[in-house]
Amino acid sequence: MSVSAPAVVRGDGTTTASRVRSRWRRSRGPLLILGLLVIGALLALLPTPRTSNRALAPDNPGATGGRAVAQILQHQGVQVQQVTTRAAAIEAATSGSTLLVIGDANLTQDDVAALAASAADLVLVDLDWSTDQFIPGVQPGWGTSTPSTRTASCAESDASAAGTITARRWLWVDPATAARTCFPDPSDPTSATVAVLDGTRDVTVLADGYPLRNDALVEAGNAAFALRVLGHHDHLVWFVPTAGAPAPAGGLSMWDLMPPWVLAATLQLAVVGLAAAFWRGRRLGPVVSEQLPVVVPSAETTRGRARLYRRSRAYGRAAAALRAGTALRFGARLGLPRSATGPDLADAVARATGRPVEQVSALLYGPPPTNDQGLVNLAHELDRLESEGHRS
């Protein structure tokens, strides 16, 4: 054993510059990925012209959308403001503006009452249940799946200017109503497509929104009618009610309900958590690996052979092995020579155990079992035979 003077090592052979270089080399990949992610996120946040697919929404460019009307109105100098909540609609719809309401399926009774009290001119489209709360005596009627062309037949200026429009649904009008009705079904005097109630502000009920749709605007006088009805004022509030619970007034968040120090303390604790992670995460040098010996389970070849027997249903081979083992042990115990024949052994075993020779012979040299149960039974029988041999 040679004992040489142990080597002295100082430092790790790096300089500040080389460490900076290697750190830069190691971190530039992740930094690049991080940068790309940040740029992507910023791009996603850029104000892009958003579109929706809600029916008759002013930002829906599809067939059932209302973007065509909205854009034409904007080009004509009308300011179109899209709102989705009642609060915003009431706030925006001041006197001297038009409030367009698309459907009442997502409105509550309160909403309807609030809208009816609005000072703005109202244009109501696709109402299902609240029509008579805006114009008493008018009810939504039946409809057809295909649009029909209707003639104005009234003195209303917007309607007569348009001449004809196409629509699918009807309004049912009580003859006693104060409203003027237009575009009736010639065969049914109680029907109409448009009902207008004048007052301090106009209320117009349109049986359905079909004439405003992007794909139907070119039909008949739809465009003229739509632009005239919606273009009375410079300001159009386009209210598309949304489903779901409206946010409570004021938009309270979780933090508004707690004292202000909770937010600050939580932030501080999060920072402490980060620091603790860095404290514990930085290890004093890398993990030293162990040189472990290779693991070869014992008896794996034996188990493999057993599985082969089982898969090929080799009951004969398995039984032969069990019988040979028993025979060998009996032979050794009873002092038989290795050259002893089967009958000799059966005789000797029968004498040692006190069983009939035929039984012993069948057990040791009988036909092989043909199923799992037979094999298990044979194994147990052989065990019993051996234990009887022990007692003698």
Place this chain on the structure above:
Amino acid sequence: MAITRRAVGLMALGVVPALLFPVPLTVLAWSLLVLAACALDAALAASPRQVAVQRDVPGSVRVHQPATSVLTLTHTGPRRLRAVVRDAWPPSALITGERTAVPLLGVLTPRSRVDLAPGEGVRVRTAVRASRRGDLVAPFVAIRTVGPLGLAGRQARVPLVGRLRVLPEFASRRHLPSRLARLRELDGRAAVQVRASGTEFDSLREYVDGDDVRSIDWRATARRGDVVVRTWRPERDRRVMVVLDTGRTSAVRVLDAPRIEASIEAALLLSALAGRAGDRVELLAYDRRVRTRVAGASGAGLMAAMAEALAGVEPTLVETDWPGAAAQVRQRLSQRALVVLLTAVDPAVAEAGLLDVVARLSERHQVVVASVADPELAELRVGRDDAGAVFDAAAAEREGLEHAAVAMRLRRRGVEVVEALPADLAPRLADTYLALKAAGRL
């Protein structure tokens, strides 16, 4: 760069200003303050790269024998050095008692705190205890310095490689005294006074009742006028060749340790015994090539050479080339010798060459095949739980039968077959050696 517990505590202290001025800006300001303090502290800390490190380890230790690795640190930098030092031995070598278990944080490997003024030096000791044979390697020394504020510091890994040779445990040496006593008995025993082959004349002594009359030396009796008998002693200077199989079967785990460990124990005990008995012992570890070899060592140097040679022997997952091994044996042995093959009597292996090779060897030499038995086979053999267990039992039974057949064929050729559980193999092999020696069959 690394921060300390104190830095985390300082950060936690930021809760107080956050409660007094509950706006997010307070948190940001405090965090930046702590960050700046940590950066300053790290900048002011002594450089861990200005420490000269030297490691002193014993040349070799036995398995489970504690040793101490001594690091000598000399501070060559200009600032006071406060640091934590880790001597990076593998976790299994670090003594459990010295590990520190920290609640919630797990177990820390041992590390030492040092505090050095410029130019000072200190020794740092780490207790190690190997649990496996082979080379224990500590690839580096890690040093983390802490700045004057105790908030943060710098860290470096000094590539100082430490190597500790771990020799076999030789746990079977506890059997050595009893076997040596038997050997001494053998030396002067009356029974060997019967002239047998392979014994040599020792001395004359007076006749006592019970001595074999055939051993009376009549010529000396006539000269002395007293009945004198000749005594004999076992022959000395016989050659013993231990061949250790390092092939596939030696890797098999028997009772949670590879088979080769038991074989090595047996080889060591046999060598110690044969060395004391005056025989010349050689060792060969072989699978498809020579893994290690001990030849020409004797006396006190024998066991040291054996331990050193066997320290680095590892099982390889290849089939052993028995004809090649036999060629190596023949090359070394010119006269009759005891050849001990430490392997597994695996029927498949035996068919693949072991039987022929052993037959050829046993024509000239006394061959002993020593094999580690697998207790799991016996367990499998009595399984009766279900059909699967019975199939296992049948396979084990078949294996046992083939095994017995191979052993029988070996014995018929005059080969001694020793099979024992791992703990018993070494004493059983030693007993076989003594029996062969007593019978003069070496």
